[in-house]
Amino acid sequence: MTTFNFQYDLVAKDHNARAGVFHTPHGDLLTPIFAPVGTQATVKAVTPAQLKEIGVTLVLANTYHLYLRPGADLVAEMGGLHHFMRWDSPILTDSGGFQVFSLAGMRKIDEDGVTFKSHIDGSIHRFTPEKAIQVQEQLGADIIMAFDECAPPYDRAYNQQAVARTHRWAERCLAAQTRPDQALFGIVQGGIFPDLREQSARFISSLGFPGHAIGGLSVGETKEEMHRTLELLNQILPEDKPRYLMGVGSPEDLINGIRRGVDIFDCVLPTRLARHQAAMTRQGRLNLMNAAHARDPRPIDEKCHCYTCTHFSRAYLRHLIVAKEMLAATLISIHNIATLVYLVQDARRAILEGTFEQFAEEFLAHYTLPEKAQA
Amino acid sequence: MTTFNFQYDLVAKDHNARAGVFHTPHGDLLTPIFAPVGTQATVKAVTPAQLKEIGVTLVLANTYHLYLRPGADLVAEMGGLHHFMRWDSPILTDSGGFQVFSLAGMRKIDEDGVTFKSHIDGSIHRFTPEKAIQVQEQLGADIIMAFDECAPPYDRAYNQQAVARTHRWAERCLAAQTRPDQALFGIVQGGIFPDLREQSARFISSLGFPGHAIGGLSVGETKEEMHRTLELLNQILPEDKPRYLMGVGSPEDLINGIRRGVDIFDCVLPTRLARHQAAMTRQGRLNLMNAAHARDPRPIDEKCHCYTCTHFSRAYLRHLIVAKEMLAATLISIHNIATLVYLVQDARRAILEGTFEQFAEEFLAHYTLPEKAQA
Numbered sequence: 001m002t003t004f005n006f007q008y009d010l011v012a013k014d015h016n017a018r019a020g021v022f023h024t025p026h027g028d029l030l031t032p033i034f035a036p037v038g039t040q041a042t043v044k045a046v047t048p049a050q051l052k053e054i055g056v057t058l059v060l061a062n063t064y065h066l067y068l069r070p071g072a073d074l075v076a077e078m079g080g081l082h083h084f085m086r087w088d089s090p091i092l093t094d095s096g097g098f099q100v101f102s103l104a105g106m107r108k109i110d111e112d113g114v115t116f117k118s119h120i121d122g123s124i125h126r127f128t129p130e131k132a133i134q135v136q137e138q139l140g141a142d143i144i145m146a147f148d149e150c151a152p153p154y155d156r157a158y159n160q161q162a163v164a165r166t167h168r169w170a171e172r173c174l175a176a177q178t179r180p181d182q183a184l185f186g187i188v189q190g191g192i193f194p195d196l197r198e199q200s201a202r203f204i205s206s207l208g209f210p211g212h213a214i215g216g217l218s219v220g221e222t223k224e225e226m227h228r229t230l231e232l233l234n235q236i237l238p239e240d241k242p243r244y245l246m247g248v249g250s251p252e253d254l255i256n257g258i259r260r261g262v263d264i265f266d267c268v269l270p271t272r273l274a275r276h277q278a279a280m281t282r283q284g285r286l287n288l289m290n291a292a293h294a295r296d297p298r299p300i301d302e303k304c305h306c307y308t309c310t311h312f313s314r315a316y317l318r319h320l321i322v323a324k325e326m327l328a329a330t331l332i333s334i335h336n337i338a339t340l341v342y343l344v345q346d347a348r349r350a351i352l353e354g355t356f357e358q359f360a361e362e363f364l365a366h367y368t369l370p371e372k373a374q375a
Numbered sequence: 376m377t378t379f380n381f382q383y384d385l386v387a388k389d390h391n392a393r394a395g396v397f398h399t400p401h402g403d404l405l406t407p408i409f410a411p412v413g414t415q416a417t418v419k420a421v422t423p424a425q426l427k428e429i430g431v432t433l434v435l436a437n438t439y440h441l442y443l444r445p446g447a448d449l450v451a452e453m454g455g456l457h458h459f460m461r462w463d464s465p466i467l468t469d470s471g472g473f474q475v476f477s478l479a480g481m482r483k484i485d486e487d488g489v490t491f492k493s494h495i496d497g498s499i500h501r502f503t504p505e506k507a508i509q510v511q512e513q514l515g516a517d518i519i520m521a522f523d524e525c526a527p528p529y530d531r532a533y534n535q536q537a538v539a540r541t542h543r544w545a546e547r548c549l550a551a552q553t554r555p556d557q558a559l560f561g562i563v564q565g566g567i568f569p570d571l572r573e574q575s576a577r578f579i580s581s582l583g584f585p586g587h588a589i590g591g592l593s594v595g596e597t598k599e600e601m602h603r604t605l606e607l608l609n610q611i612l613p614e615d616k617p618r619y620l621m622g623v624g625s626p627e628d629l630i631n632g633i634r635r636g637v638d639i640f641d642c643v644l645p646t647r648l649a650r651h652q653a654a655m656t657r658q659g660r661l662n663l664m665n666a667a668h669a670r671d672p673r674p675i676d677e678k679c680h681c682y683t684c685t686h687f688s689r690a691y692l693r694h695l696i697v698a699k700e701m702l703a704a705t706l707i708s709i710h711n712i713a714t715l716v717y718l719v720q721d722a723r724r725a726i727l728e729g730t731f732e733q734f735a736e737e738f739l740a741h742y743t744l745p746e747k748a749q750a
Contacts, residue, residue, distance in 0.1 A: 040694075040695075040698040040700055041691070041694065042695060042700050042702045044700065044701060044702070045701040045702060045705070046702070047425075047682070047702065047705065047706070048686070049682065050422075069694070069697065069698055070669070070690070070693075070694040070697070070698075074669070074670060074690065074694075077670060078670070078672055078688060078690050078691070079672070084688070084690070084691055084694075085691065086686045086687055086691075294445070294449070295449060295452060295453070297453055297454075307422070307424065311423070311461045312461055313453060313459070315445070315449065315453050315459070316416070316453070316459055316460065316461075319415075319416065319444070319445040319449075319459075320415075320417060322444065322445070323415045323417075323444055323445075325415055325417050325419065326419060326420040326701055326704060326705075327417045327419070327420060327421070327422065329701060330420070330422065330701075330705070331422070
C-alpha cells in the first residue's frame with residue numbers, strides 16, 4: 001500500500017471561517033463539509049445513489065456498531081466498507097469510544113482500555129487504543145479517529161484525568177497505525193474548561209496528526225460554552241490541518257462552527273428528525289404531521305432544489321406519515337440532508353467571495369431555534 | 376375534457392401469447408405488462424424515480440385505501456393521483472370491491488351496494504357502483520375498474536348470484552361514468568365454473584368496455600383451475616381489447632398467464648416479499664436472511680441489471696436485514712419489481728420474435744416453485 005499525502009489546502013479565509021480542500025484516497029473533500037451518518041453502513045432509508053444526487057461526498061460510519069454487526073472481519077473480507085456499502089467517495093469512522101462510553105452501566109474503563117457489553121446480545125468485548133485502530137483499519141475508511149475518553153462537560157476532575165488518558169491513548173493509536181492510506185485524526189478533549197482545552201489542543205497538535213477532531217462538545221454544555229471553546233481552539237489548532245467538530249449538525253451549529261474555524265461536521269440529526277416527521281429548513285423546523293399541512297400543495301421549502309422539494313407536496317408527505325409509509329422517512333431524509341449540504345455549500349461560496357459574515361448574520365436572523373419555535 | 380381513444384393494438388401473437396400497445400392519456404403501455412402496487416399512493420419503500428429507472432410504466436393504487444386515507448376529495452384537490460404521488464405514467468385503480476369484500480364480518484352486501492366498516496377507525500361507509508366510479512373519477516387514474524362482487528371460487532350458488540349482480544353493477548358503472556379520459560374495464564367473475572365464466576365473459580364483453588379484467592382468480596383455486604379458466608376466457612374475450620388478470624404476479628403466474636392470452640398483471644408480491652427478506656429470481660425465491668448469505672459477495676442475481684444487483688452483495692443485504700435497516704426493503708423491492716418487469720419485457724420480445732413458447736418452456740424448466748423450494 002502506498003503512502004497517501006493527506007494534504008489540506010486552505011483556499012480562502014473570511015474572518016475565522018475557512019474554505020479548503022482535504023485530499024483523501026477516495027477524492028477531494030471541499031470544506032467546510034457536512035457528513036450524514038451511516039451508523040450501520042447505511043445512511044438510514046437513503047441509497048448511495050440518492051446521496052450522490054444530493055451532492056454528499058463524505059459519509060460517517062460507526063466503528064462500535066460495525067464491529068458488533070456484521071463484524072469488522074466480515075467487512076474486510078467483503079473488500080472494506082467502501083465496497084461493502086457501495087460508497088466510493090470518502091468515509092470517516094469514529095473510534096467507537098464515544099459509543100462505548102455512552103453504554104452507562106455496561107462498561108468498565110481502565111488505563112489500558114474499556115470492557116463493555118454489546119447492546120445487541122449482552123456479549124462482553126474489549127476496546128483498547130490498539131484494537132480501535134485495528135478495527136478501523138479493517139473497515140478501511142479514509143479518515144479514522146484516535147480512541148479517546150469523553151468526560152461529562154462540567155466535571156473538572158474527570159476531565160483532567162480524561163484529557164491525560166486521551167493523550168496517552170493518542171500516542172498509542174499513532175504507534176498502532178499500520179495503514180498508510182488512512183488519515184488518523186487526534187481528538188481534543190477538556191470539557192468546558194479553557195485551560196484543559198488549551199493543554200489538550202497543544203499536546204494533540206504536537207503529535208503530527210493530519211487532522212484534528214474536537215470531541216466532548218454538544219454533550220450538554222451551553223451554546224455559549226461551545227462557541228467559546230471553538231474560539232479558543234481556533235487559535236491553537238494548526239491552520240494547515242482540517243478541524244472536525246464531532247457529532248454536531250443543526251443548521252445553526254454548522255454556521256456557528258464554520259464561523260469559528262471548523263471544517264468538518266457530522267450528525268444523525270437530519271435522518272433522525274426525518275424519521276420523526278420533522279423537516280429541517282433554513283428558517284427552522286417543520287412538523288409535517290401537523291394537520292395544517294394536510295391540504296398544503298407546497299413543497300417543504302419552495303427554494304430547495306432537492307428531489308423531495310422539486311416533486312412532492314407537504315400534503316403528500318403528511319399522507320405518507322399518517323399512513324405509516326416508509327417512503328416518508330426516505331423523502332424527508334433526502335430533504336434534511338440536502339438542507340445541510342446546500343447550507344454548507346453556500347457557506348463555502350460566501351467564504352470564497354468574502355461575504356461569509358453577512359451570510360451568517362442573515363441566516364441567523366431568519367432562523368428560528370427549535371426550542372423557540374411554536375408547537 | 377376531450378374523449379380519449381383507448382385503443383389496443385395487437386402487434387404480434389405467438390400461439391395464444393399477445394404483444395400489444397394500449398394507448399392511455401399518460402402514455403402507451405407495451406403489453407404484456409406488470410404493474411407494481413402502490414396501495415396508499417406509494418409503492419412501498421420505492422421512489423417514483425427508482426420505479427422509472429427500473430422501467431415501470433404502470434402502477435396500481437387501491438381505491439378503498441385512498442378513499443379512507445387521505446380521502447378522494449383531498450387527492451382531487453391536490454390535482455389527482457398522478458400529481459399527488461408524482462407518477463406521470465399510467466395509473467390503474469381497482470374499484471375497492473375486492474378490498475371491501477375481504478373485510479370479513481365488517482361488511483354487509485345488498486343489491487344496491489356494500490356497507491362496510493373502515494379498518495382504520497371503524498367508521499361506517501357505503502360503496503355502490505356509482506360511488507366506486509365517482510371515487511375513481513376523483514382519483515383520476517387512466518384505467519379504472521367496474522364495481523364487482525367476488526365470490527369464493529368453489530361456491531356455485533354464490534358465484535351464480537355474484538355473476539348476475541356483477542353484470543347488473545357493470546351496467547350501472549358504465550352509466551355512472553362521466554370522465555371521457557379514463558378507460559373503464561368490466562370484470563369477469565364466475566369462480567372455477569366454466570359455464571358461469573363463459574356466461575360472464577360473453578355478457579361483459581357485450582357491453583363495449585375498452586378492456587376486460589379477470590377477477591376471482593388466485594383466490595384459493597388450484598393452478599390448473601386458474602389455467603383452464605384463462606384458456607376458456609381467451610377464446611371468448613375480444614382480441615382487440617386488453618385483458619387484465621387482477622392481483623396475479625408470481626414469475627410462474629406471469630408466464631402462464633401470458634401463455635393464455637393475458638396482457639396486464641399487478642401484484643403486491645414483489646414488495647411484500649421484499650419486506651420479508653425474500654428475493655425473487657427467475658430460478659425461484661431466495662431467503663436473504665439465511666446465514667449462507669452472510670459472507671456471499673455475489674449479488675442476488677448475477678444476470679440482473681437492476682440497481683441493487685449491479686451494486687450490492689448478498690452479504691450487505693443480509694446485514695441490512697439483520698440490522699433492521701429500512702434500506703433492505705428498498706433495495707430488495709427494487710430488485711423484485713425489476714425481476715418481474717424484465718421477465719415480462721423478455722416475454723414480449725420473445726412474442727415479437729415468435730419464440731415465446733420456447734422462452735416459456737425454458738423459464739418453467741429452471742424455475743423452482745416456492746412450495747417446492749428447500750427451506
